[in-house]
Structure formats: C-alpha cells, structure tokens
Amino acid sequence: MAKVMAINAGSSSLKFKLYEMPSEEVLTSGIVEKIGHDDAIFTLKHNNEKINKILPIKDHAEAVKLMLDQLIENNIISSYDEIKATGHRIVQGGKYFSHSEIFTKDVEDKIESLIPLAPLHNAAHLIGYRAFKKILPDIGAVAVFDTAFHMSMEEEDYLFPIPYEYSEKYDIRRYGAHGTSHHYLALESQKYLKGISHPKIITCHIGSGASISAIKDYKCVATSMGLTPLGGIMMGTRTGDLDPSVMKYCCYCENKTAEEMFQIFNKKSGLLGVSGISNDSRDVLSAIEKGNKRAILAYKLFIRRICDFIGQYFVRLGGCDLIVFSAGIGENSPETRQMIIDGIKQSLKINIDEKINNELKGKEGLISTSESEIKVCVIPTDEEVMIARDTYNLLLKDKE
Numbered sequence: 001m002a003k004v005m006a007i008n009a010g011s012s013s014l015k016f017k018l019y020e021m022p023s024e025e026v027l028t029s030g031i032v033e034k035i036g037h038d039d040a041i042f043t044l045k046h047n048n049e050k051i052n053k054i055l056p057i058k059d060h061a062e063a064v065k066l067m068l069d070q071l072i073e074n075n076i077i078s079s080y081d082e083i084k085a086t087g088h089r090i091v092q093g094g095k096y097f098s099h100s101e102i103f104t105k106d107v108e109d110k111i112e113s114l115i116p117l118a119p120l121h122n123a124a125h126l127i128g129y130r131a132f133k134k135i136l137p138d139i140g141a142v143a144v145f146d147t148a149f150h151m152s153m154e155e156e157d158y159l160f161p162i163p164y165e166y167s168e169k170y171d172i173r174r175y176g177a178h179g180t181s182h183h184y185l186a187l188e189s190q191k192y193l194k195g196i197s198h199p200k201i202i203t204c205h206i207g208s209g210a211s212i213s214a215i216k217d218y219k220c221v222a223t224s225m226g227l228t229p230l231g232g233i234m235m236g237t238r239t240g241d242l243d244p245s246v247m248k249y250c251c252y253c254e255n256k257t258a259e260e261m262f263q264i265f266n267k268k269s270g271l272l273g274v275s276g277i278s279n280d281s282r283d284v285l286s287a288i289e290k291g292n293k294r295a296i297l298a299y300k301l302f303i304r305r306i307c308d309f310i311g312q313y314f315v316r317l318g319g320c321d322l323i324v325f326s327a328g329i330g331e332n333s334p335e336t337r338q339m340i341i342d343g344i345k346q347s348l349k350i351n352i353d354e355k356i357n358n359e360l361k362g363k364e365g366l367i368s369t370s371e372s373e374i375k376v377c378v379i380p381t382d383e384e385v386m387i388a389r390d391t392y393n394l395l396l397k398d399k400e
C-alpha cells in the first residue's frame with residue numbers, strides 16, 4: 001500500500017486528491033485557491049467534513065507546505081515521507097507523449113516547450129510540479145497528459161487542411177483534450193459491452209469545457225477538440241468550431257486584433273455569448289423555463305452541435321454500441337441529455353427510459369431501454385483516479 005497524490009495545478013490554484021494505492025481509496029481531497037493573495041482559500045474535505053481557512057499564501061510552494069501540514073494536523077498522514085509519489089495533470093503533451101511519463105528533466109523541458117500551445121495550463125502545471133519538487137525532493141512524480149489518449153488518431157483525423165509545411169514545421173494538428181476523462185470512460189464502459197468483440201463507443205464529456213470522442217476497441221479514433229480546447233462543440237464560454245473567416249470579419253467589424261478576438265471566442269462566447277446570461281447551464285436552463293428567447297436559442301445551438309458530432313462519429317465508427325454522458329452537465333442534467341437524445345433518436349434508433357434518465361443525477365447508470373439499438377449510459381468521470389493509477393503503475397507497483 002502506498003499514498004499517492006493526484007494534482008491539478010492552475011495559475012493561482014492547486015487541486016489535490018490523496019489516494020491509498022492500489023486500492024484507490026480516497027483519503028482526502030481539497031483545493032488551495034487565490035495563491036499569491038493575502039486572502040488565499042484552503043479547503044480540505046475529510047470524513048464528510050469540510051475544513052476552510054483564509055490566509056496569505058505567497059506561492060505554490062507555500063501552498064504545498066500548508067496542505068501537507070494540514071494533512072498532518074488532521075491525522076491523515078503522520079509525516080511528509082508517507083506520500084510516496086505525486087501525479088500531475090498536464091493539459092498539453094503535444095506530439096511527444098502518447099502515455100503518461102515519469103518526470104525527468106527532458107519531460108519537464110518538453111512540457112515547457114509546449115507552453116505556447118497551452119499558455120495558461122502548461123505553465124501553471126510546471127509551477128505546481130516544481131513546488132512539489134521543492135517541498136518533497138526525494139519522491140518521484142508522473143506527468144499525465146490530457147492529450148495522450150488522442151494520439152492514436154490517424155492522420156486524416158488529426159491533420160488540418162492547411163499548407164502541409166505548417167503542420168510539419170509547427171506541429172499543428174488536432175491534439176484534443178479531456179483525454180484522461182475519455183480514457184477513463186472507455187475503461188468503465190467495458191461492463192456495458194460484454195460479449196461485443198470490437199466495441200464502438202461515443203463518449204460525451206459535457207461540462208463547462210466539452211468534448212466528444214469516437215472510440216473503437218478502447219482506442220480513440222476521433223475527438224472534437226482541436227489544436228487547443230477552443231475547437232469542437234460549443235461550450236460554456238467557447239465557440240467550438242467556426243468558419244475561420246468569422247474571426248477575420250469580427251476583427252474587422254469590431255476593430256479588434258486577432259488576439260483580442262481569440263480571447264472573446266474563448267471567454268465570452270458559447271452559452272454565455274449567445275444567451276447573454278451565463279456560461280453556467282443551470283442559469284441558462286432556468287432562463288429557458290421563463291421563456292427567455294436568447295437562452296432558448298443558445299441551448300438549441302449547443303444541443304445541435306452535440307448531435308451533429310454524435311452523428312459524425314456514428315458514421316466514422318461504422319455504428320455505435322454505447323453512448324456515454326459525463327462531466328458537470330452530462331452527469332447532472334437529465335433535461336440536457338433528453339434534448340440530445342431527442343435530436344438523434346430517430347436516426348440512431350435510440351430509446352431511453354425517461355423516468356430513469358430524470359432520476360439519474362451525478363450517478364452511474366444505464367438510461368436506454370432494451371429496445372434501443374445503442375445503449376446509453378451516464379458515467380461520472382474521474383480524471384484523478386487515472387492520474388493516481390498511472391503514477392502508482394509507473395513508479396511504485398514493481399517496488400511493492
């Protein structure tokens with residue numbers, strides 16, 4: 001048995017989950033927010049209780065130390081040595097990583113070289129990794145890449161039809177995102193696919209960031225996000241796929257630079273931009289109930305794009321055995337799932353049990369009936385357990 005910490009570092013935050021491995025028991029989890037501020041917030045979840053502290057935290061290293069000291073104070077560990085390894089979520093692994101890797105100087109350099117592709121994320125992940133290295137210098141660390149699962153795509157699925165030299169020189173391609181989640185969902189799907197020899201799955205990770213993947217034989221063959229998480233389906237604040245001339249024309253009309261418009265397409269578009277209300281699907285859904293026309297329109301666009309991708313992937317896979325819903329919206333919003341199913345059920349001969357669907361929130365379960373030609377289920381995603389698994393397998397398994 002060994003304690004492994006899964007970490008997701010942001011530019012001013014640090015999310016952590018401590019596991020006992022290989023049993024995958026969650027010992028505690030928490031988050032440090034507003035790092036670099038005098039009123040940083042530390043939250044620890046333990047034994048169904050929440051511990052909250054507001055205090056100044058200068059940097060990520062101070063956040064790591066505070067978190068470990070709190071684990072000792074709350075009798076979760078007795079000393080720092082009890083943590084045997086750390087696993088770090090890395091959003092962009094570029095062309096280099098098709099699976100998780102033990103951190104070395106070379107891995108660190110490659111993650112650093114990919115910062116231009118994921119400026120906020122990769123830079124923050126490295127800050128988090130280095131903070132742990134400073135406080136826990138003697139234990140190993142593993143990098144778990146959000147893009148790795150998508151590296152099995154074929155050229156015609158990942159290349160963009162731009163001048164080929166650009167793709168070659170600058171490694172421009174579809175990298176996708178949420179790969180760790182799609183991979184987890186594929187593995188968890190196995191229980192619904194017994195007896196099927198080459199299973200075809202469409203996984204829908206629909207949260208405030210959202211992506212859809214086509215998976216054959218548990219390998220990704222296509223995914224909706226592109227070079228960055230801006231591509232694919234419409235999201236909470238992101239446009240998803242667009243005709244590139246929309247960018248040029250908006251810049252011209254609004255007298256803005258491409259960089260300014262890129263920020264708007266990332267942060268002020270999607271559900272928020274179309275509804276003018278919120279990026280949170282709950283707010284948009286309650287505005288729909290009140291008859292708000294822009295909210296209705298925003299959700300229609302959102303659902304249509306999801307249905308289009310599912311249809312595209314049904315064709316790409318040559319059929320489909322299972323559709324999986326997951327993440328904030330996919331797990332918790334039966335009305336959204338119902339709207340998506342309504343958009344595809346006639347063509348794909350899907351039948352869901354509306355009562356079961358309505359009752360299923362934040363829990364796993366099958367929502368299709370036995371008449372349905374494609375099974376449909378909800379699986380709560382768990383990216384952290386994938387990080388803990390890969391960390392344990394790469395660093396500790398053989399030593400135990």
Ligand code: ADP
Nearest residue numbers: 206207208209279280281282327328329332333
């Ligand atoms: P991310 O990890 O990309 O930040 P999440 O997977 O946490 O996103 O999903 C956040 C989204 O999930 C928000 O748009 C939120 O409205 C939605 N969500 C969470 N709970 C519910 C719910 N009960 N009903 C509808 N939407 C929900």
